[in-house]
Amino acid sequence: MAKQLDLLAHGQVIPTALHSEMQRSYLEYAMSVIVGRALPDVRDGLKPVHRRILYAMYELGLTPDRPFRKCARVVGDVLGKYHPHGDQAVYDALVRLVQPFSSRYPLLAGHGNFGSIDNDPPAAMRYTETRLAAIAHETLLAGISDAIVDFVPNFDSSQQEPLVLPAQLPVLLLNGATGIAVGMATNIPPHNLGEVVDALIALINQPEIELSELLRHLPGPDFPTGGIIVDGAELERAYGTGRGTITLRGVVSLEEAQRGRHRRHVIVVRELPYQVNKAAWIEKMAELVNQGRLEGIADLRDESDRDGMRVVIELKRDTDPDQVLEQLYRLTALQVTYGINLMALVGNQPRQLSLKAMLCEFLSFREATLLRQYRHDLESAQARLHIVTGLLVGLNAVDQVIAILRSAVDGTTAQRDLIAQLGLSDRQASALIAMPLRRLTQQERSQLEAEQATLRERIQTLEMLISQRPERLKALKKDLRQLKKQFGDPRRTQILREAPPSSSALNALPLANEPLCLEITARGYGRCFPQRSRPQLEGERWLPWSDPLPLTLSVQRSDRLWVFTAGGKVYPLEVERFPLTNRRDRGQPILTLLPDAAQSETLLTVLPRGEDVTTLIVLTRHGRIKAMPVAELDDLSSRGLQLTKLKAGDSLSWVLPLTPATGHLVLATSRGRVFHFLAASIPALGRLNQGQPALRLSIQETLVGAIAMGELDHLFLVSAAGLAKQVPLPLIEPVPLGHLGQLTMPLRQKQDRLAGIGCCGMMMAVVTSQERAWITTGEGVPVLDKEGVGVPLTTLNPQEQIVAVVALQ
Numbered sequence: 001m002a003k004q005l006d007l008l009a010h011g012q013v014i015p016t017a018l019h020s021e022m023q024r025s026y027l028e029y030a031m032s033v034i035v036g037r038a039l040p041d042v043r044d045g046l047k048p049v050h051r052r053i054l055y056a057m058y059e060l061g062l063t064p065d066r067p068f069r070k071c072a073r074v075v076g077d078v079l080g081k082y083h084p085h086g087d088q089a090v091y092d093a094l095v096r097l098v099q100p101f102s103s104r105y106p107l108l109a110g111h112g113n114f115g116s117i118d119n120d121p122p123a124a125m126r127y128t129e130t131r132l133a134a135i136a137h138e139t140l141l142a143g144i145s146d147a148i149v150d151f152v153p154n155f156d157s158s159q160q161e162p163l164v165l166p167a168q169l170p171v172l173l174l175n176g177a178t179g180i181a182v183g184m185a186t187n188i189p190p191h192n193l194g195e196v197v198d199a200l201i202a203l204i205n206q207p208e209i210e211l212s213e214l215l216r217h218l219p220g221p222d223f224p225t226g227g228i229i230v231d232g233a234e235l236e237r238a239y240g241t242g243r244g245t246i247t248l249r250g251v252v253s254l255e256e257a258q259r260g261r262h263r264r265h266v267i268v269v270r271e272l273p274y275q276v277n278k279a280a281w282i283e284k285m286a287e288l289v290n291q292g293r294l295e296g297i298a299d300l301r302d303e304s305d306r307d308g309m310r311v312v313i314e315l316k317r318d319t320d321p322d323q324v325l326e327q328l329y330r331l332t333a334l335q336v337t338y339g340i341n342l343m344a345l346v347g348n349q350p351r352q353l354s355l356k357a358m359l360c361e362f363l364s365f366r367e368a369t370l371l372r373q374y375r376h377d378l379e380s381a382q383a384r385l386h387i388v389t390g391l392l393v394g395l396n397a398v399d400q401v402i403a404i405l406r407s408a409v410d411g412t413t414a415q416r417d418l419i420a421q422l423g424l425s426d427r428q429a430s431a432l433i434a435m436p437l438r439r440l441t442q443q444e445r446s447q448l449e450a451e452q453a454t455l456r457e458r459i460q461t462l463e464m465l466i467s468q469r470p471e472r473l474k475a476l477k478k479d480l481r482q483l484k485k486q487f488g489d490p491r492r493t494q495i496l497r498e499a500p501p502s503s504s505a506l507n508a509l510p511l512a513n514e515p516l517c518l519e520i521t522a523r524g525y526g527r528c529f530p531q532r533s534r535p536q537l538e539g540e541r542w543l544p545w546s547d548p549l550p551l552t553l554s555v556q557r558s559d560r561l562w563v564f565t566a567g568g569k570v571y572p573l574e575v576e577r578f579p580l581t582n583r584r585d586r587g588q589p590i591l592t593l594l595p596d597a598a599q600s601e602t603l604l605t606v607l608p609r610g611e612d613v614t615t616l617i618v619l620t621r622h623g624r625i626k627a628m629p630v631a632e633l634d635d636l637s638s639r640g641l642q643l644t645k646l647k648a649g650d651s652l653s654w655v656l657p658l659t660p661a662t663g664h665l666v667l668a669t670s671r672g673r674v675f676h677f678l679a680a681s682i683p684a685l686g687r688l689n690q691g692q693p694a695l696r697l698s699i700q701e702t703l704v705g706a707i708a709m710g711e712l713d714h715l716f717l718v719s720a721a722g723l724a725k726q727v728p729l730p731l732i733e734p735v736p737l738g739h740l741g742q743l744t745m746p747l748r749q750k751q752d753r754l755a756g757i758g759c760c761g762m763m764m765a766v767v768t769s770q771e772r773a774w775i776t777t778g779e780g781v782p783v784l785d786k787e788g789v790g791v792p793l794t795t796l797n798p799q800e801q802i803v804a805v806v807a808l809q
Contacts, residue, residue, distance in 0.1 A: 045172030189221035390428025527587030756805025
């Protein structure tokens with residue numbers, strides 16, 4: 001068009017078909033909208049307006065450790081330097097980056113009114129304040145320079161702006177994106193940071209990984225407002241093709257309310273689907289009730305406060321809650337269909353991407369930025385080493401340097417003589433001349449020599465990272481794990497792989513004071529659901545152990561738990577912190593529900609605060625033991641408490657609750673020795689005491705079990721070769737602490753060992769080296785004396801051994 005106008009100015013006319021000109025101009029306009037406004041870049045996950053806001057704030061110095069600055073100042077800088085569009089458009093984009101209900105990981109922190117989930121508008125930009133959030137500063141802007149990413153002139157060529165930010169995490173997946181372009185659109189849901197990192201590491205380790213395997217690490221979206229994804233099987237198709245739909249529901253629970261002499265069911269909504277306006281949803285419900293289309297509702301109340309959402313739907317007497325909930329799902333936004341469209345810019349071209357392709361594009365970009373950073377750091381380190389080497393040459397010939405400087409007419413002559421006599425370069429000679437006299441000391445020489453050694457080591461490392469891709473990928477994985485540790489948080493959205501039948505919509509919701517089942521898996525995940533929905537676990541059968549069978553606790557929503565770690569600490573945890581889930585869900589990592597200081601610890605076990613528990617027996621891996629009255633944990637704060645003092649190399653291995661019915665303690669070692677202690681004989685010692693030695697372990701002997709038993713219980717023993725037996729506890733005499741114990745499981749095979757112990761009558765999993773578990777109560781095993789060898793428990797595969805016995809309740 002510009003060429004044609006230039007020709008017209010010289011009196012030349014070029015005939016052009018109108019439809020051709022319209023087509024070409026429209027395509028240019030469409031691409032301008034697609035690239036410049038609507039679609040995010042797959043590399044840093046940002047649209048131009050968001051990228052310019054973040055970079056302008058970085059230039060203003062609005063880092064997380066600096067004071068907040070007025071949003072009007074930020075908007076002005078963005079408009080004047082980088083984004084010549086409307087100020088309201090820029091402010092709206094800024095507000096969205098602050099809102100925790102819009103972004104899974106907000107990139108900006110804010111002071112003031114930035115709107116609400118009820119669609120309340122934010123305050124004017126002259127009233128609100130903002131600065132960079134830590135995750136944006138660390139993962140998008142840290143170390144940004146033209147050596148790492150490309151910079152281009154701004155709209156009037158007065159400034160330089162980055163073409164892309166050096167993202168260390170795929171923000172496109174973390175916060176998602178929504179955009180409508182010309183002839184295309186994008187709708188990418190947000191995801192959990194820890195799961196995205198796990199998926200990236202899995203992709204690095206196995207580039208040919210299948211989508212199904214990738215989804216084990218990244219099971220699905222994680223919306224900032226929580227909710228439940230129903231029929232998550234649709235996710236595999238959406239992630240495989242880049243397009244699909246999922247059903248998203250709010251989180252509800254069923255309670256009972258007293259109204260006079262009658263009790264009524266109450267449905268409580270605690271989470272709504274992503275991007276659903278709460279106020280508009282309540283208004284819609286009220287309208288449907290008034291129209292008679294929504295039946296069975298007596299009252300609607302919004303009891304939400306700063307602690308969270310709580311919308312109460314009180315039902316009429318004799319109303320079926322399932323039917324009401326089914327109507328709410330069908331007629332209101334309590335259930336919505338969310339369309340997934342993984343469209344993004346790849347090389348400034350819009351592309352439909354699968355989940356794996358999106359992760360691959362990010363990894364390719366991240367590796368390229370790392371290479372540029374390493375090369376830049378290498379050049380800087382080599383330049384500095386060159387200077388330091390020259391300074392050391394001068395210090396080693398300091399008398400000659402002084403003589404040259406004394407005899408020189410001017411600086412140029414001195415520099416020329418230093419180059420000629422000492423073999424220095426121009427830069428080295430210039431640095432030597434500029435060095436002050438106070439740096440001619442021996443201390444300065446030592447510092448320069450230390451710096452020289454450090455620089456040489458750094459250069460060697462950088463050269464290895466640049467030339468060896470495996471080492472580069474290893475460094476990339478290390479960075480990802482560090483970012484996960486720093487910014488990772490628990491999943492908020494639950495995923496149900498199968499849609500529950502509509503006739504039992506509230507089957508997974510507990511009534512008030514209804515017993516709950518809390519399952520703790522061997523990997524440290526907890527899932528909570530009504531006791532009535534727990535299937536009965538039958539004995540004497542094989543089950544796979546790759547998805548470890550759980551320890552099951554019977555609790556109520558108001559109960560309090562003790563969480564013990566291998567580092568010897570105990571933390572309080574309320575059952576209500578666990579989201580109510582389907583039993584097939586993976587659950588919530590328990591350590592993520594504890595303070596940040598506990599995130600790096602190893603989970604040992606979880607115990608309920610039972611009323612009949614009087615004492616805790618604390619036992620370490622090296623065999624040190626002590627008793628602790630539970631009264632010492634009454635004032636346990638969220639920061640936790642050190643339960644015992646541990647020597648170097650030791651760890652907490654067992655915490656056993658004692659009740660009036662369990663006054664006997666049994667320990668067992670891998671060599672078949674069993675120790676029967678009366679609980680009353682265990683000394684009660686303070687928290688900071690290491691405890692007393694319960695036994696002495698020989699070389700290559702380990703503790704394999706510790707249980708509290710009743711006086712008439714039977715001990716269940718299993719060897720690695722699969723031999724098992726019962727021994728009545730009265731046949732094993734009580735011994736004092738430090739005793740040699742009693743050989744209760746003779747081992748006839750040279751390579752055999754005692755694998756574990758249990759209490760007969762309780763449900764146990766006998767775990768093998770091939771990730772199988774034999775479920776048993778031990779009651780079918782013959783009762784033998786201490787000299788009995790035992791009988792085969794079940795048939796093992798070739799090379800398979802028993803490795804542990806795990807109590808399931």
